[in-house]
Amino acid sequence: MKYKLDVKSRWKDQIKVGQQLLILFLGVYVFLLLKDALFWKIPVIIIGLILWFNYRNKTRHPIIWFSFLILLSIDLIHSYFWVANHHFVLFFMVLAVIFFYYHKEKEFFVKNIQLVLVIVVLASVVQKVLSPQFVSGDFYYSVINLGALFKFFMKFIPESIEIAKSNSDNLMNLSKTNPNLGETIVLKDIIPNLRYRSQIFAWLTIFVEFIAAMAILIKPKNTWSHLIFIALIIGVLFTRLETGFMSVLAINGLFLCTNTKLKMLYMIIILGCIALIIMKLGYH
């Protein structure tokens, strides 16, 4: 009984739990990126660890968060056009956590996280609307026919795997030819009417992302807002195993959530994604 109460009281403060999960994610993520700009990262890690080990309870400065911020900044300076988009989100989140250590106002921290999350999802909507390849359905049409999306569902339609493989092989052969010859390949549809399905799916994606962004903007604590957002995260994970980005979005969701059951759901998604990242499964 005491154990249950302990767990319940621990989950009351989602900001604390979210920060712990963010630290865990950052540890794994930074480790995976360690080989890039290693020369600059080694001193940061060594000095950070020494300071943290000796002064963690003697200073009010969040040493570990500053270390992560510097490590993320090194990657941004070194590989601005190569880092994943969730690298930028992580940078903003760590910045918000550091500010929180000084101002101690939960309201400001939650506002930072809420607005950053809304900006990320809305930017994604804007990018999709501005891309003719996306709104026409051509993007989904090509990547689905090449077997890059819905791999999980393709297992249930074995012939679709064969068609996708044949399309990929044709594309590989095309890439070996001189493009000046103007050769074209014809993609075979892995399922009937893929062209129309792709168009519908493209607009459905835009609609769901827009609704999720608006829900988080207008009602950031509402259960329905989080259900929509969690549905979006799970939907993306089933479409393509984007474990890195989805765990970052889920940590943001957790920071805003007040419903214990949904907090637990966020935690399962985050830890599940982190486990997959450690196993080097998915895209991180």
Added chain:
Amino acid sequence: MKNVTKIVLLKYGIPVFAIIIVAVQLFLVKTKDLSRWKGGGYGMYTEIHYAYNQIYIPGFSVDSLVKDNEQMQSTFGRLLVMPNSDNLEKVAKLVLETTHVDSINVQIWKPIVNSKEGTYTRVLSHEIQVKKSSL
């Protein structure tokens, strides 16, 4: 700092920073042909991945040029993610400097998909001809 300014900064400083990054990325997409996939604009899965762009240099194998050469990999990689004239020129100059040819033609091709006809083809995005004497 006045209290109101401080509150506004603490509440909206980071989100405004995030908006600036997105705006810069969108600007680079428009003016420098940056891929929507990169640069912090959250445009993944909105267009065909930049890895499908193709650098073509008549008389050369791109795979052989970039193999075990970090500078080539980085310069060619930049051209794939941002296929514009400036990056094309950088690639052309680098290849001219490291090989024994007097002139070079570098092309960058982009994939085009037509779901109506079910076709996948490539269109020329940029092309450059550089002579060693002009370096």
